[in-house]
Amino acid sequence: MVKSLKKSIVRAVSMSMLIGLSANSFAELIVNNGSGAVSQAKVTWSTDEAQQLLNQDRNNAEVSPRGSASVTTTLRSTPRVIDTSFASSSPNVSAGSALVMDAHTGEVLYSKNSNMSRPIASITKLMTAVVTADAHLNMSQEITLQQSDFEGPKRASSTLKPGDKMNRAEVLLVALMKSENPAAAALARTYPGGKPAFVAAMNAKARQLGMSSTHYYESTGLDPRNVSSARDLGILVAEASRYGVIRQFSSTPHYDFDLGYRVLKSNNTNALVRNGGWNINLSKTGFINEAGRCVVMHATINSRPTVVVLLGEPTTQSRNSDATNLLTWVNNLPKQI
DSSP states (O other): OHHHHHHHHHHHSOHHHHHHSOTTTTTEEEEEOSSSOEEEEEOOOOSSHHHHHHHHHHHHHHHSOTTOSHHHHHHTSOOOBSOHHHHHTSOOOOSSEEEEEETTTOOEEEEESTTOOEEOGGGHHHHHHHHHHHHTOOTTOEEEOOGGGGOSSSOOOOSOOTTOEEEHHHHHHHHHHSOOHHHHHHHHHTSTTHHHHHHHHHHHHHHHHTOTTOBOSSSSSOSTTOEEOHHHHHHHHHHHTTOHHHHHHHTOOEEEEEOSSOEEEEEOSOHHHHHTOSOEEEEEEEEETTTEEEEEEEEEETTEEEEEEEEEESSHHHHHHHHHHHHHHHHTSOSOO
């Protein structure tokens, strides 16, 4: 009954409606229940909606090749704070490394140890999503999680189980919004050529973008040898924000995954996304002991597209506090600096 209802809902939702949804509500589609009343229902990505988002990204890329934006060119040089008076009044952060950047111009507004290469934990999954999107694989293909997806360099908790079945779009969604490590491992495993080819593609993409302090060993971020710098991650966030599917999935606050035998109620790992107080277009958090608490975001603040990177925060509370303070600081900057 539930599955048939979901199929009917999916058929009733047009692609134009999907594209028109905000990044914070794409999973909560408004449909007419036939009685004239309007109700909310969450649907699974079992058809081609995500595929169409990827195709749209591909068409946009053909018009404006990726990597050609001024943001990449600017950040490939040594990051610089362009106005020292604003820099001196900017908030102090507990993070080991930090970067705030105007995503439109590529100008660095705030920098702290931004060239330092360090472990990045699950921020890795942002590159995992980019490589997955670039491959234009079938997003409705069913993926069954295997025991090997739960094995890695570190033990990590997961609400998923071996044998769980999801389509590739849902696997990408749960990897981005809930930071599920088995999902990220499964995306690499089911990539053409398997994990070795996937990791090679991650590192090739990093080189293409000019991320000179970055190297990946696997797709989840559990390996502390996955390293990058705040500068490099600023480039990656700006690049990833070009992908509609990554923006939508990473900024989803809540989603219920119907696994058939159970429903997995999931929340975004970023409290700033869940609370909805900021216009956050893209988000990814991360944590392992070697990396500390980390977060990257692309947000629109006072009409300014802004990238925020925080690495090596001592606690989740300090990460959220520093992120909020930096967003507030950007909101108070004049439009032109």
